[in-house]
Amino acid sequence: MTNKMSPMKKTLLYAFLFVGVIVSVFPFYWMFVGATNPSGEIFKVPPNFLPGTHGWENFVNLNENVGILRVIGNSLVITLTFTALSALICTAAGYAFAKFQFKGRNQIFFMLLVAIMIPYHVTLIPLFEIFANVNWLNTFQAVILPQIAYPFAIFLMRQNMQAIPDSLLEAARVDGAGEFHIFFRIVMPVMRPALAAVAIFLFMFQWNNFIWPLVVLQSQDMYTLPVALSSLVGMSRIDYGQVMMGTTLSTLPIMIFFLLLQKQFISGILGGSVKE
Amino acid sequence: MSQSQSNVSGSQVKAKEKRQRKRWITPKTVPYLFILPAVTFFLIFTVYPVISSLLLSFQTREGSGYVFSGLDNYIRLFQDGLFYKALGNTFLILIIQVPIQLFLAVIIAVALNSQFVKMKSFFRVAFFMPAITALVASSIIFMIMLDENYGLVNYLLSLVGIEPVAWLTDPFWAKVALMVAITWRWTGYNMVIFLAGLQNIPGSLYEAAEMDGASKVRQFFYITLPQLKPIFLFTFVLSTIGTLQLFDEPYILTEGGPNNSTLTITLYLYENGFRYFDFGYASAIAYVLVLIIGVLSWAQMKVAGEDK
Numbered sequence: 001m002t003n004k005m006s007p008m009k010k011t012l013l014y015a016f017l018f019v020g021v022i023v024s025v026f027p028f029y030w031m032f033v034g035a036t037n038p039s040g041e042i043f044k045v046p047p048n049f050l051p052g053t054h055g056w057e058n059f060v061n062l063n064e065n066v067g068i069l070r071v072i073g074n075s076l077v078i079t080l081t082f083t084a085l086s087a088l089i090c091t092a093a094g095y096a097f098a099k100f101q102f103k104g105r106n107q108i109f110f111m112l113l114v115a116i117m118i119p120y121h122v123t124l125i126p127l128f129e130i131f132a133n134v135n136w137l138n139t140f141q142a143v144i145l146p147q148i149a150y151p152f153a154i155f156l157m158r159q160n161m162q163a164i165p166d167s168l169l170e171a172a173r174v175d176g177a178g179e180f181h182i183f184f185r186i187v188m189p190v191m192r193p194a195l196a197a198v199a200i201f202l203f204m205f206q207w208n209n210f211i212w213p214l215v216v217l218q219s220q221d222m223y224t225l226p227v228a229l230s231s232l233v234g235m236s237r238i239d240y241g242q243v244m245m246g247t248t249l250s251t252l253p254i255m256i257f258f259l260l261l262q263k264q265f266i267s268g269i270l271g272g273s274v275k276e
Numbered sequence: 277m278s279q280s281q282s283n284v285s286g287s288q289v290k291a292k293e294k295r296q297r298k299r300w301i302t303p304k305t306v307p308y309l310f311i312l313p314a315v316t317f318f319l320i321f322t323v324y325p326v327i328s329s330l331l332l333s334f335q336t337r338e339g340s341g342y343v344f345s346g347l348d349n350y351i352r353l354f355q356d357g358l359f360y361k362a363l364g365n366t367f368l369i370l371i372i373q374v375p376i377q378l379f380l381a382v383i384i385a386v387a388l389n390s391q392f393v394k395m396k397s398f399f400r401v402a403f404f405m406p407a408i409t410a411l412v413a414s415s416i417i418f419m420i421m422l423d424e425n426y427g428l429v430n431y432l433l434s435l436v437g438i439e440p441v442a443w444l445t446d447p448f449w450a451k452v453a454l455m456v457a458i459t460w461r462w463t464g465y466n467m468v469i470f471l472a473g474l475q476n477i478p479g480s481l482y483e484a485a486e487m488d489g490a491s492k493v494r495q496f497f498y499i500t501l502p503q504l505k506p507i508f509l510f511t512f513v514l515s516t517i518g519t520l521q522l523f524d525e526p527y528i529l530t531e532g533g534p535n536n537s538t539l540t541i542t543l544y545l546y547e548n549g550f551r552y553f554d555f556g557y558a559s560a561i562a563y564v565l566v567l568i569i570g571v572l573s574w575a576q577m578k579v580a581g582e583d584k
Contacts, residue, residue, distance in 0.1 A: 005392050013387055020384055021402040024464060027417045028405065030428065034420065043426030093314035100307035108315065115322055119521050119569060121542050122562040125332065125555045126325035149317035179306040208410035210524045211542075215550055226412040230528055233416060240420055247413040258408050262401055266468055269407060 031251065034244030042240055058245040065242060070221060071228040072249060074140070078224060079206040082144045087199050090150055094157025095187055099169065109158075112151040120147070121211070128215055138218045146212065147205070153198050160194035161187070193264075200261075200268030207254065225250040333559035342556060349560035359561070361536050362544040365451070366520060369540075373455040374515045378508070380463050385470035386500065400471065403464035411461065411524035418457040419444065419529050447537035450530050454538050457525055462518070466511045473507035474500070509580045513573055520569055541565050 005013075034042045037052035062068045096102070097109050123146070131142045164187065172182045188195070210226040217223055223231065229246050232238065258265045301309070333349055335342040353359050388399050406414065421428045422443035430440040443453040477500065485495050523542040526532055532539040532547075541561065549558030 005390075010392055013390060013392065017384070017387055017393065017399055021399065023460070024403050024405055027414070027421065027460065028409075030421060031413075031417050042420065042428075043423070045426065045431060047426075047428055047431055089313045089317065092310040096307035096310035100303065100310075102304070102307040105307070108311065111323075112318070115318070117517075117569065117573060118322075118326060119517070119542075119562075119565055121521060121523075121545055122329050122559075122566055123322060123325035124545075125549050125559055125562070126328035127321065128550075129328075129555075130320075130325070145317070146321040149314040149321070151318070151322075154314060173303070179301055179303065179309075183310070204408070208412070210410070210412055210527075211546065215546075226410050226524075229410075229412050229416060233419070233528055243416055244420070247416050250413050251409050254408050255405070258405070259401070262397070265408070266400075266404060270465070270469060 028251070028255070031244050031248055034240060035248040037241060039239045039241040042244070054241060055245065058239075058241040061239065062242040062245050065239075066220060066223070066228045066232060066246075068228065068246060068249065071223050071225055074222060075207060075225045075250075078140050078143050079203055081140070082148065082206045083199055083203045085144070086148045086150055086153060086202050087195060089148060090153035090198065090202075091157050091188065091191065091195060092183065093149070093154045094159075095161050095183060097154070097158045098161035099164065099166070112154055115151040116155065124212065124215060127212070131216060137216055138222050140222070142216045143209070143213050143224065144206075147209075150202060150205075153202060156198055156201075157191070157194065160191060164190060196264050197268040200265055204254070204269055207250075329559045329562055332556055333563050335556045337554070337556060345556070349557050350564075352557065353560050353564065358536060358539065359544060362539045362541050365536075365538060366522065366540045368451065369455060369458070369522065370516060370519045373458055374512070374519060376455075377459050377463050377515065378466060378511055380459070381466035381511070382470050382504070384463070384467045385474055386496065388467075388471060389474045400468060403467050405464065406461050407465040409461070412528055414461050415457060415525045415528035418453065418460070422453050422456075444530055445534050447535055450534060450538050454526055454529055457529060458519075458522075461525075462515070466515070469511055470504065470507055473504050477503045505580070509576065513576050516572055516576070517569055520565065520572075 033049065033051050035058060036055040037048060038054045038057070041048040041052060041054075059068070097105060127146050128137075131137050131139075136142045168186065168190075169182060172186055177185075208226060209224070210230070213224045213227050214230065217227055220228070220231070225246070229243070229250065232243050232246060332342065334344060334346060336345040336348060384403060387393065388396060388403075393399070422430075424430065424440055424442050424445060427443070429443070433439075433441065441449055443449050481499050481503070482495060485499060490498070521542050522540045523546065526538045526540050526543050527546075530538040532543050542565070545558050545561040545565070548554045548561060
């Protein structure tokens with residue numbers, strides 16, 4: 001196209017976009033400033049706009065206060081276990097729904113689709129009762145298990161699996177490959193990009209998961225990051241340097257991954273609704 | 277010699293085992309094995325709770341157990357002022373915040389999609405950044421920035437001569453603060469969806485309009501918006517469902533206060549379920565939520581379907 005835009009309009013366009021960028025990114029900067037300054041510095045008038053040198057002290061205090069190292073460990077163990085198990089289970093199911101004809105297939109799949117629309121808050125109370133009955137309140141498995149068969153992840157994997165040519169699977173069967181061999185050695189490797197997106201989706205869901213861990217985790221040594229952060233805010237005297245250090249520790253790893261793997265991240269978080 | 281014999285017989289046994297295993301792992305049975313873990317977990321942790329919750333909504337606690345009490349919970353719900361307040365707050369946010377957020381998302385997407393903008397991927401990443409933060413973390417940051425006495429926002433307002441705003445302690449401004457935090461978190465997310473939609477609009481449509489002498493503004497209203505309609509529907513349904521389930525932000529930012537002005541449906545459900553342990557009543561709230569989401573989603577699909 002040969003259109004031109006007046007410099008004036010162009011400047012306005014860029015000004016608009018840059019204001020948007022500042023609004024989007026500034027809160028992160030403010031979080032770093034808060035995390036590296038003593039509590040009082042963020043609340044000075046006029047406030048201190050520069051990162052300070054108090055980060056280590058904030059971290060040490062935070063660790064004494066809520067055992068943040070242990071909390072980060074809890075979050076990592078829960079999230080990684082959940083992501084690996086859920087990705088495997090959902091991929092297997094998606095493969096079956098996409099590549100096999102079997103009795104009840106459409107009915108079961110329809111049930112999963114309906115479940116996508118149901119808010120998961122409905123299940124909170126019976127889930128709490130289930131885990132109370134088997135004495136699993138305040139355990140990692142109580143946080144990990146309920147969402148492992150994630151209907152949306154199954155749906156996504158099924159959509160992606162449909163692109164695998166049947167001839168590829170048939171050829172492997174003719175060569176005498178077992179069904180599990182085909183799944184692990186042929187289907188999984190071919191599906192790597194889709195698997196990455198789904199894994200990021202599941203990881204982000206569990207890393208940020210709040211209401212269910214809040215309900216089911218009862219002691220500080222079992223808390224995940226969001227639950228520990230919310231407990232900090234609930235204290236009578238809030239040390240904001242510590243709180244900001246906590247939010248930084250929960251955000252920074254994700255942010256680094258995001259900057260490294262932008263495309264996979266965006267399509268993962270959007271759940272594959274955007275095709276690149 | 278004997279060694280090689282035993283080797284032969286060993287491999288024969290293995291082959292036999294393999295054949296036996298193969299007999300029941302066939303392309304006919306194997307799909308059931310593949311869905312078995314997912315279906316099992318789904319039945320235990322989704323289907324059973326959904327049904328159990330429905331039954332629970334018709335029961336009240338008596339002593340240590342629950343007894344059937346008909347529609348008591350629902351009748352109580354329809355006479356409960358706080359429930360109406362939660363419902364009203366949630367819908368107010370839905371009606372005001374969701375359109376603002378989608379409008380902003382479209383405008384930014386259109387601006388970014390302009391052929392004159394360079395560094396597109398930089399902008400896309402920057403705008404998407406808020407969508408990677410935990411809701412708890414972003415709510416905490418806003419809580420600190422919006423502090424009435426020492427918060428950054430009030431400081432910046434004071435520079436242009438505006439009196440401090442009681443963001444988190446005034447019933448009106450607390451709602452505004454909540455909407456600001458939600459808008460910050462979700463606008464970029466929706467923007468990226470719109471951007472993808474814009475890139476799928478065939479360029480020939482604009483070229484034809486250009487030749488007919490249609491202005492940019494006319495092109496926006498007569499080509500861009502109609503072409504984006506499915507994306508609007510998609511983001512609108514997503515935002516509606518998300519808003520109806522709003523929990524993390526009000527829990528952290530305002531705890532539903534002041535004076536219940538930011539109490540949402542899920543927050544009220546949580547309080548009844550896990551602060552007062554009134555499981556029957558909380559389940560009734562949950563089912564009203566399911567009903568509302570069902571009806572609204574159905575209506576939105578229907579409206580969109582009929583226009584086509």
